Amino acid sequence: MTTQTEDRQAGDGRTGVYVYGILPGDIEVEPGAPGVGDPPGEVRAVRYRDLTALVSDVDLDRPLGRAEDLFAHEELLDSSAAEVAVLPLRFGAVLASEDAVADELLGPHYDEFSAALRQLDGHAEYVVKGRYVEDAVLGEVLEENPEAARLGQQISGGDPDATRDQRIQLGEIVAEAIEARRQADTRALGDAVAERVTASVVRPPTHELDAVYAAFLVETGKAEALRQAIEQLAEQWGDRMDLRLIGPLAAYDFVGSGAPAGN
Amino acid sequence: MTIATQPGGGNSARPQPSGLADVIDTILDKGLVIDAYVRVSLVGIELLTIDARVVIASVDTYLRFAEAVNRLDISQEKEGLPGLVGGMEESGARHKTKGALEAAGDKLRDFTDSQNGDKERAGRRSRSREDS
Secondary structure (H helix, E strand, C coil), X not given: CCCHHHHHHHHHHCEEEEEEEXXXXXXXXXXXXXXXXXXXXXXXXXXXXXXXXEEEEXXXXXXXXXXXXXXXXXXXXXXXXXXXXXXXXXXXXXXXXXXXXXXXXXXXXXXXXXXXXXXXCCEEEEEEEEEECHHHHHHHHHXXXXXXXXXXXXXXXXCCCCCHHHHHHHHHHHHHHHHHHHHHHXXXXXXXHHHHCCEEEXXXXXXXXXXXXXXXXXXXXXXHHHHHHHHHHHHHHHHHEEEEEEEEECCHHHCCCCCECCX | XXXXXXXXXXXXXXXXXXXXXXHHHHHCCCCEECCCCCCCCCCCCCCCCCCCCCCCCCHHHHHHHHHHXXXXXXXXXXXXXXXXXXXXXXXXHHHHHHHHHHHHHHHHHHHHHHCCCHHHHHHHHHHHHHHC
């Protein structure tokens, strides 16, 4: 715990440079584009040869991570990705100064950043996220699985404590049946979009009713074909699933996530 | 059903009902990670919203599913056979399951078109109860 005085002194001087992402060429940043922080830092460009990093000043003594900060990070990168290739950084990358951005980030990794940007050129990421409609998927499970239907009858209206074992058994059957559907539907999604995407990543489910969750790297010219394919799937899957197509996004899933950029 | 195409960029309709969850999945988990020795640390990234991001089937999950089945059964009974709760044969129950689901689907389609996520499902359920 620090004292008030220390807080104030620290807050006076300690700023860092927050880095959003790396773009090719001589990118102009629209003046006034809001960044992370409260008040939001103004986004500007740091250049090194023909690479540009989007950055803004950030107060090192204030924690980041409000919803506004997360949205600011993603919106800036996604709106850029609609126009030009972008290497998105994971949220929370802060360097000491503008010089550090050029000399310690862009300089040492110039070749790999340039190569990655060439690969992403003309592409954007799209995320497809589907969630089962609970009543519909439960209805399917009960209909196809007599054991589940029987257990459902047993617990119906009964004392929850007395039927605990049956409840657990029923829930386990339901969870397994949903997992089987998830795998089958994810395969179906992959098949349906195979012709339209350059690369794909299946994301792990984040909710027990998640049906499909995947990111696709898509050529700009094929985005409309992807949308049509997803619409067709949505029609086919009907009321059992809420399906969303999100994008264009920066290619978060296709920039060697998890591995450090350097070494 | 329709699908919602959400433009990723621009200042338009954000934040959306489920937008924050999408953003968290994306920019906290993915993206380029830069060398730790280059980075200066922030005082601490304050993240209040990361929960339920890992799906592990547990007894809690099982009990929740069972409860959902139970609710489903009860709402069918109300809609299909008022006053005749219990003593149903399995085949009869199955038919009603289907009928109730279709009816619910029709009534609630408008809902689906305009919203996404858990809130919507909750709304849908309470609505079908009112209707029954």
